[in-house]
Amino acid sequence: MKAAITGTGLSDLGRNTGRPAMAHLAQAARRALAAAGLDRNDIDGICTYPGKTDGSPGQSPLGTGEVRAALGLQTRWHCAVPDGPSQMAPIMVAAMAVLTGQARHVLCFRALTESSSQSAGRRASIPGAGSARIGGWLSWLVPNNAMSASNWAGWMATRYCHEFGLTREHLGMVAVGQRAFALQNPAAVMRKPLGMDEYLAARMISSPLCLFDCDVPIDGASVIIVSAPDAARDRTRAPLWIEAMGAALRGPETWDQRADLTTMGAHDAAADMWLRTDFKPADLDVLALYDGFSIFVPLWLEAVGLCGHGEAKDLIAAGAIGPGGRYPVNTGGGQLSAGRLHGFGLIHEACIQLWGEGGNRQVDGARLAACGTGGGFIAGSMLLLRD
Amino acid sequence: MTDVRPPPRALPVVDKDSRTFWTSGRDGILAIHRCKQCAYYVHPPVPFCPRCESREVAPEAVSGRGTVVTFTVNHKQWVPGLPVPYVLALVAIAEQDDVRLVTNITDCDPGEVGFGMAVEVWFEPVEELWVPLFRPVRGS
Numbered sequence: 001m002k003a004a005i006t007g008t009g010l011s012d013l014g015r016n017t018g019r020p021a022m023a024h025l026a027q028a029a030r031r032a033l034a035a036a037g038l039d040r041n042d043i044d045g046i047c048t049y050p051g052k053t054d055g056s057p058g059q060s061p062l063g064t065g066e067v068r069a070a071l072g073l074q075t076r077w078h079c080a081v082p083d084g085p086s087q088m089a090p091i092m093v094a095a096m097a098v099l100t101g102q103a104r105h106v107l108c109f110r111a112l113t114e115s116s117s118q119s120a121g122r123r124a125s126i127p128g129a130g131s132a133r134i135g136g137w138l139s140w141l142v143p144n145n146a147m148s149a150s151n152w153a154g155w156m157a158t159r160y161c162h163e164f165g166l167t168r169e170h171l172g173m174v175a176v177g178q179r180a181f182a183l184q185n186p187a188a189v190m191r192k193p194l195g196m197d198e199y200l201a202a203r204m205i206s207s208p209l210c211l212f213d214c215d216v217p218i219d220g221a222s223v224i225i226v227s228a229p230d231a232a233r234d235r236t237r238a239p240l241w242i243e244a245m246g247a248a249l250r251g252p253e254t255w256d257q258r259a260d261l262t263t264m265g266a267h268d269a270a271a272d273m274w275l276r277t278d279f280k281p282a283d284l285d286v287l288a289l290y291d292g293f294s295i296f297v298p299l300w301l302e303a304v305g306l307c308g309h310g311e312a313k314d315l316i317a318a319g320a321i322g323p324g325g326r327y328p329v330n331t332g333g334g335q336l337s338a339g340r341l342h343g344f345g346l347i348h349e350a351c352i353q354l355w356g357e358g359g360n361r362q363v364d365g366a367r368l369a370a371c372g373t374g375g376g377f378i379a380g381s382m383l384l385l386r387d
Numbered sequence: 388m389t390d391v392r393p394p395p396r397a398l399p400v401v402d403k404d405s406r407t408f409w410t411s412g413r414d415g416i417l418a419i420h421r422c423k424q425c426a427y428y429v430h431p432p433v434p435f436c437p438r439c440e441s442r443e444v445a446p447e448a449v450s451g452r453g454t455v456v457t458f459t460v461n462h463k464q465w466v467p468g469l470p471v472p473y474v475l476a477l478v479a480i481a482e483q484d485d486v487r488l489v490t491n492i493t494d495c496d497p498g499e500v501g502f503g504m505a506v507e508v509w510f511e512p513v514e515e516l517w518v519p520l521f522r523p524v525r526g527s
């Protein structure tokens with residue numbers, strides 16, 4: 001018995017939209033409900049990542065309580081997951097909720113206003129810009145000014161490149177390829193063509209990662225509705241079955257103590273996912289792989305099992321993951337070009353592909369998608385299947 | 388030679404487990420938690436050993452020597468006044484390869500930093516804390 005995604009919706013994504021987070025959320029919710037053919041009165045569960053937090057400007061301005069109130073929802077299940085298997089955790093929790101009878105239709109959401117909330121003194125996703133002391137796992141990073149995830153991804157990338165010969169050109173192929181997809185996605189934020197020369201000339205952020213290796217902070221919201229199996233049938237769109245999920249984590253839960261810097265939590269999560277299905281990596285039609293930084297894409301390709309350790313560069317160089325490739329990744333442009341919705345936007349795009357609604361970027365006959373979210377030590381992965 | 392000085396720092400919350408790590412630099416000592424039973428170094432510091440389940444884990448002075456496992460050169464000024472570029476590195480302490488300290492490599496050009504580079508600790512006093520930083524070990 002499997003849970004299913006029955007509807008998804010994005011708000012009008014943008015940079016410096018000036019629109020409040022709730023306006024984005026309500027728009028995304030309305031679109032997701034319409035996609036599923038559901039009414040708000042059908043929604044009896046709500047889940048989000050990570051929950052309301054003001055740790056970084058605009059990173060998570062909405063909790064479940066405010067959204068319940070704003071949408072007028074009566075729920076039987078609610079949950080915010082700041083500390084689960086990556087940004088996918090609320091969708092996994094929702095799947096378990098509908099399969100254990102806690103709810104029938106769970107509204108999962110992610111809302112950000114990182115673009116509008118940045119200021120000269122406070123950038124999005126930079127802890128420690130204020131005067132308060134830093135606690136928790138960040139206390140081992142920020143005092144040495146390792147304050148951006150681009151730094152943490154940067155030192156992983158340096159090591160990976162050293163061991164396996166991945167080059168900036170390979171990372172550039174990821175960024176350029178996803179931009180080519182974004183040009184076919186009206187909802188993407190970055191819609192100007194990007195070539196390799198421009199990529200290589202871009203300013204460095206944290207070596208070897210340049211500007212175009214980093215995803216784009218935006219304002220926006222994504223809603224994904226997870227439904228119980230019997231409630232998933234006879235909706236507007238075909239149910240997208242959550243065929244398998246993986247959330248294993250076998251290493252230290254930190255960015256600094258992972259012994260092998262050339263693998264991620266992704267490898268544990270994806271391996272566990274494959275144990276729970278008869279499908280194999282070669283069966284995949286389309287992939288949604290976390291691209292907060294371009295370097296995560298080759299690591300996720302290896303984690304998902306499309307090639308061996310250190311071989312992702314060959315897959316990338318062969319054009320396998322870009323437009324027209326055998327294993328297209330992040331067909332909406334990904335976070336690098338469509339904007340950062342912390343994994344939700346990537347999963348949204350996988351659903352669009354499985355429903356055959358990808359327009360000029362549609363992957364013919366897409367039936368099985370792998371979704372992997374999270375970078376570094378933390379990850380979640382799932383397979384979505386259209387019957 | 389570009390002298391890459393450490394930028395202004397956001398300081399950590401210090402608790403009883405981490406206090407020695409952040410203050411022993413006052414005496415020129417790098418202190419890492421170590422299990423008395425199985426001799427395993429435990430970092431970040433917690434008062435129990437994940438290897439042998441012992442509760443006899445306490446800070447102990449180490450040599451202050453280590454090697455660069457990986458690094459990145461940060462070029463982006465994330466907060467106003469942050470001097471860039473600077474080198475961020477993961478340094479494995481000489482005593483145990485899987486204890487990795489997030490640190491800055493100072494006193495050398497960023498382009499000079501490489502894998503396996505031998506480095507030694509020094510400490511920057513900030514308020515009541517002593518932040519461990521590393522610099523290349525130079526031939527005498």
